[in-house]
Amino acid sequence: MDNLSVDHLIGIKDLTKNDIELIFKTADSFKQVINRPIKKVPSLRDITIANIFFENSTRTRLSFELAEKRLSSDVVNFSAASSSVKKGETLIDTVNNILSMKVDMVVMRHSSPGAAKFLSERVNACVVNAGDGTHEHPTQALLDAYSIREKLGEVSGKKVVIVGDILHSRVALSNIYCLQKLGAEVMVCGPTTLMPKYIAELGVKVEHNLQRALEWCDVANMLRIQLERQDIKYFPSLREYSMQYGLTKEILDNLSKEIVVMHPGPINRGVEITSDVADSKQSIILQQVENGVAVRMAVIYLLASKIKRQ
Ligand code: CP
Numbered sequence: 429m430d431n432l433s434v435d436h437l438i439g440i441k442d443l444t445k446n447d448i449e450l451i452f453k454t455a456d457s458f459k460q461v462i463n464r465p466i467k468k469v470p471s472l473r474d475i476t477i478a479n480i481f482f483e484n485s486t487r488t489r490l491s492f493e494l495a496e497k498r499l500s501s502d503v504v505n506f507s508a509a510s511s512s513v514k515k516g517e518t519l520i521d522t523v524n525n526i527l528s529m530k531v532d533m534v535v536m537r538h539s540s541p542g543a544a545k546f547l548s549e550r551v552n553a554c555v556v557n558a559g560d561g562t563h564e565h566p567t568q569a570l571l572d573a574y575s576i577r578e579k580l581g582e583v584s585g586k587k588v589v590i591v592g593d594i595l596h597s598r599v600a601l602s603n604i605y606c607l608q609k610l611g612a613e614v615m616v617c618g619p620t621t622l623m624p625k626y627i628a629e630l631g632v633k634v635e636h637n638l639q640r641a642l643e644w645c646d647v648a649n650m651l652r653i654q655l656e657r658q659d660i661k662y663f664p665s666l667r668e669y670s671m672q673y674g675l676t677k678e679i680l681d682n683l684s685k686e687i688v689v690m691h692p693g694p695i696n697r698g699v700e701i702t703s704d705v706a707d708s709k710q711s712i713i714l715q716q717v718e719n720g721v722a723v724r725m726a727v728i729y730l731l732a733s734k735i736k737r738q
Pocket of ligand 1: 484485486487488489559565568692693694
């Protein structure tokens with residue numbers, strides 16, 4: 429069997445193009461499984477997985493849990509808000525206590541960039557990063573690229589613009605790495621204040637005009653403004669942001685070609701996209717969510733097969 433080059437999934441930066449293609453090929457098989465009347469395979473009956481979330485989540489958390497259950501693994505869920513973290517327990521102590529209950533894999537979301545790598549170097553379990561602060565969100569980027577491949581046939585050669593709050597977005601960084609590894613051209617678009625200073629060094633085009641960005645692209649990935657990560661004002665008001673960078677049906681319908689619209693969620697309807705765009709036939713937002721389960725099944729399955737061999 430083909431194997432991943434990594435023992436943990438910390439970031440897309442660590443993956444090879446072959447790794448990503450192997451994940452997609454494996455996800456293709458699991459997508460068939462989850463569309464069958466019996467949506468389960470017995471592959472990971474001997475594996476126990478802990479989902480530990482120190483930050484809020486709807487899609488990622490549910491999607492990982494469903495993926496794990498579809499593979500027949502045992503699953504435990506941990507939410508920092510209702511745990512002994514509130515009594516002062518550290519991350520390492522928390523995880524080591526969970527691991528002493530014979531857990532094989534930890535899926536973790538944390539607000540600190542680097543938290544997943546820190547954990548992977550200190551605990552005896554496979555670690556999957558479900559989002560670490562403003563750093564990476566690797567499974568989101570994998571499901572985004574998988575959804576582009578499904579919609580347009582391939583990722584190579586496609587032009588993808590990521591619009592919005594690039595500065596605070598782990599989705600943007602993971603998408604840039606993933607799309608470039610697969611041969612896509614990537615542009616970022618947003619106000620200068622929401623653009624990291626050295627973004628051009630990642631080999632992306634930088635555009636501040638939404639209309640020009642949309643005319644250039646095949647796919648527009650519209651990001652949410654992450655107000656929870658902003659301790660200063662980066663733009664005068666949400667209304668002004670929306671007027672400059674919000675995607676409306678009128679803008680979409682007046683482009684010279686039909687583009688694909690994506691969004692990682694959660695959507696702020698009326699800010700980065702209007703409701704009629706989110707619900708339009710050009711939007712693949714719910715297909716992204718559906719593909720998230722198959723892609724996460726593939727990631728867990730491939731990483732678990734390495735645990736069993738050791
Ligand atoms: N896309 C994403 O990470 O959504 P959640 O924050 O709901 O998990």
